[in-house]
Amino acid sequence: MDLNFIRNIRKFLSQENLSIAEFAGIIGEKTSRVNDVLKGKQRPPFDMLQKIIEKFDIDANWLILGSGEVQNWNSSSNEKYSDELDYVPDYDVLVSAGMGIDGQGTTSPRAYQAFRRDWLHQRGLHARNLSIVTARGDSMEPTINNGDMLLVDMSKKVPRDSSIYIIRNNDTLWVKRIQTQPDGKLLLISDNKTYPPIQLNLDEFDDVEIVGKVVNISKDIY
Structure with a gap:
């Protein structure tokens, strides 16, 4: 067959x-x-x-x-x-749901994933701002599991407390919840409580960037 x-x-x-x-x-x-x-x-x-x-x-x-x-x-x-469809680039890039890994992959999409345009617009999303990457690690479990595909809105770079973002530090990529501290430092928080928070001072690093906000998580159920 x-x-x-x-x-x-x-x-x-x-x-x-x-x-x-x-x-x-x-x-x-x-x-x-x-x-x-x-x-x-x-x-x-x-x-x-x-x-x-x-x-x-x-x-x-x-x-x-x-x-x-x-x-x-x-x-x-x-x-x-x-x-009725928009197409979002899916990159062969790994982001760490762990203690940080080098951003691995290429700058060219490996594929394009189709989304209903009305589904995107209902959520205030536009395909031109979106990318898909893959999570590696267990620090964001149970919200994000190893191998989950993350839809990232790269126009949303100003952190809102408790939302999940992709953060780049040099060549290292994290996917974490962010809390902004009173002194302006960022606290990167894992949903898996066995991982301690990571404090990041943007003023101390020249090459730190909030890449975008995770707006959807796609996972396989076996």
Whole structure:
């Protein structure tokens, strides 16, 4: 079934001129998860099959077995879905939910993740200000787990107490809650109480920056 599924989905994407990011956005999946399925790294989950069949009105027999009619999908609907989506760059960058790690990764996006435009606007978010990075470590558990994807609004650089931010110190990146102290110093707080707070004096460092505010956390549930 897997090879038939992969071949048929790739054929369908080519036929409808859909990118993987657009396809993932329409069915409400992460681009990375769809990529893994299409590369054969994981079997197509039942919930993904169900969403593809429902969203595109694809014949299940054709999708899984390659038999029967292809689908009743009207390709003009592609424009409708595309008009509803914005795409946010997903960087291969790790931020530390621990005691600090070097910001690893590249400056070019590894993929783009699709978000419904109305969902973003309801939250006062604009795709041009957003980026996605990946958390590493356990200091922000249970709020942020190792491997969670963080949606960061890079226009929000002025800390508000108890909100979660990405902080850069030279090449080190943290994801922490921030409290501003009366003397202007920042207290970087972990949700995992086994990690002590980190005090940061912005006046003592030339290369410290609040990169942006974490506005959404995406996690896999196994």
